[in-house]
Amino acid sequence: MKQKKKDTIFYVFTVISCLVAMIVVVIAALLVYDKIKEKAAEKAQKEAQEALAQTPPLIYTQDDVDLMVTKAVNDAREQAKVEGEGAILSTIQERLAQGSTVMETLRPLYPDKLVISSGGIYHFVPIQYDLKMHERKQENLSVLESGELQYKVDEEVVTQKGIDVSKYQGDIDWKKVAEDGVEYAFIRVGIRGYGEEGKIVLDDKFTKNVTGAKKAGIKIGVYFFGQAITEEEAREEAAFVLKQIAPYDIDYPVVYDLERVSAENGRMNALTPTQRTDVTIAFLEAIKEAGYQPMLYANTEMLGVLVEMERLEDYEKWFAYYGTEMYFPYDYAIWQYTDKGAVNGIKGDVDLNISFKGW
Structure with a gap:
């Protein structure tokens, strides 16, 4: 019995010793593995540092930098262009769908250009900012219930109400016109026919309109519908006007009415911008030399x-x-803001104007 007990104790002791030995071996193996990993990491770090030391630094010249900046800017512009074109197309579609005309749709899209339809073509004319600009603000313009316009500064009306008339307004009751608040009237002196002959003709109602307006206390200016194709013809038109207005006191400017006529035989239609400008200046200078205030009417x-x-x-x-x-x-x-105006004393439509300065 004692021998059996001794054998059992010996067996247990042997097993425990083996387990302890195994644990010691495992721990030793782990320690060796960690040491190997540490050495490997140190070696890898050392090799990386050596490789980095052997790699030359990246150096960019100013030209390289300029090229990279230019490329980045161009890429950004191209992206903005793509996004902008999509937004523009959406805006165009929306405005046209709301009933806006092509001109009303295009103009807000080109703030630095005048969008003009001429000869069946749309012109995108750069604004010349070195020329005299007006400084008026849209929010200062008032539209009355009658459709008339007024311009205000600090809530005070600073414009004058005016009309322009010719034989097409018929017989005018100038007293009623004055009572309707009209302060001045431009009266047509005459025209040069736009056909080949180009005859100068006095307006049938000129004398009657001038005397009637003056009697009613309305200030007057005059205009002539020109179709001169040479400077000589322009001076001839001016001489005609000066002769007709000589008996009267003219308050407002003497105007050269410069228009493109829709008829195919319009005399001035074939002129170049330079020629048309030469003709216009010839008329205006002749008026100025005679002591009157010259003015150009145009759209x-x-x-x-x-x-x-x-x-x-x-x-x-x-x-x-x-x-x-x-x-x-x-x-x-x-x-001149409408050709469909209404004024007491005149039957039918009449052109309405506001003047931003007085004479």
């Missing part, structure tokens, strides 16, 4: 495309633009 097409506007910088302008938007950026003294 956006004429001023933006058909004449050399920079050469007309020194002359007062009467600008024709039908609507309430102050689209034209250049300076002008008078604005």
Whole structure:
């Protein structure tokens, strides 16, 4: 029995010794493995540092930097262009769907250009910021219930109400016109026919309109519808006007009405912008030399495309633009804003104007 017990104790002791030995071996193996890993890491780090030391640094010249910057800017512009074109197309689609005209749709998209339709073509004319600009603000323009326009500064009306008339308004009751608040009237002296002959003709109602307006206390200016194709003809037109207005006291400017006629035989239609400008200056200078205030009447097409506007910088302008938007950026003294106006004393439509300065 004692022998059996001794054998059992010996067996247990042997097993425990083996387990302890195995644990010691495992621990030793782990320690060796960690040491090997540490050595490997140190070696790898050393090799990396040696490799880095052997790698030359990246050096960029100014030209390299400029090229990289240019490429980045171009990439950004191209991306913006793609995104911008999509937004523009959406805007165009939306405005046209709302009933806007092509012109009304295009103009806000080109703030630094005048968008002008002339001869069946859309012209995108760069604004010449070195020319005189008006400083008026759209929010200062008031539209009355009657449709008339007024321009205010500090809530005070600073414009004068005016009309322009010819034989097409028939017999005018100038007393009623004055009572309706009209302060001045431009009266047509005559025209040069736009056919081949180009005959100068006195307006049938000129004398009656001048005397009637003056009697009613309305200030008057005059205009002549020109179709001269040479400077000599322009001076002939001016001489005709000066002869007709000589008996009267003219308060407002003497105007050269410069228009592109729709008829195919329009005498001035074939002129170049330079020729048309030469003719216009010849008329205006003749009026100026006679002691009157010269003025040019024209619309956006004429001023933006058909004449050399920079050469007309020194002359007062009467600008024709039908609507309430102050689209034209250049300076002008008078604005003809509708040809469908109504004034007491005149049967039918009449042109309405506001003047930003008085004479």
